Amino acid sequence: SSIEVSDGSVRAVKLKNSETIECDSVVIATGGASYPGTGSTGDGYRIVQELGHTVTPLKPSLVPLEAAEKWVRDLQGLTLKNVSVTMYDRKKKKIYTDFGEMLFTHYGVSGPVILSASRHIMQYDYRDVFLSIDLKPALSPETLDARIQRDFEKYSRKQFKNSLDDLLPKKMIPVIVELSQIPADKPVNQITKAERRSLVSLFKGLTLEICGSRPISEAIVIAGGVSTDEIDPATMGSKLIKGLFFAAEIIDVDGYTGGFNLTIAFSTGYVAGLHC
Structure with missing residues (x-):
């Protein structure tokens, strides 16, 4: 025409x-x-x-994002609600932050907060930026640490990999366990204070490297x-x-x-x- x-x-x-x-x-x-x-x-x-x-x-624009980490594939289909997300550049300058719902996919991340965040990293060509996910935004690091201690007391006779059911979706537990570098079979009552604090940091800042966006055909x-x-x-x-x-x-x-x-x-x- x-x-x-x-x-x-x-x-x-x-x-x-x-x-x-x-x-x-x-x-x-x-x-x-x-x-x-x-x-x-x-x-x-x-x-x-x-x-x-x-x-x-x-x-x-308003497009799902691709992540470099291979472990996102293990979380494919998992939706996280009431999480806080923040985008940073390589110099750790904050680009954008939001609160709401997101989704893991076989290539990376999507969902409302991710789509909105994508518009803010367009100038970076959707590369060399990092996504930090706060899994427990309503809790301060100190409050979250106290919560984890209570759970560890509750599951003191269990292995670490079986102690996070009250804190995380079942599908996410193996990923967090691996990223924490705490041995999966370590008894909960033997986890050190330093390891626990490292776990808190992971909950408050689960980080992915964004390496691209999905094509125009998949954009909103x-x-x-x-x-x-x-x-x-x-x-x-x-x-x-x-x-x-x-x-x-x-x-x-x-x-x-x-x-x-x-x-x-x-x-x-x-x-x-x-x-x-």
């Missing part, structure tokens, strides 16, 4: 079957290139570029699109071509998960519809 323009104004839309529909206004609302199963093919970008509009670089939305400098925000009309309007994801605007991108789509579509 293509849009025919003459003397700086929209004149017609030409379909793939060569049929031509004469018109004096067109709204481009083709979506981006994410979620191709819904029909988003990215054709809209080609159409507007052919008309002389600028399309800023396209990147996945795309960052990038038709430059907003070339669109009149009062009408959503093109500043370059009379009768050409834009709505939703094809525009270089994106927001967090939680309905913000739908609001962008509804709002821009409404304004474009009023003026086309």
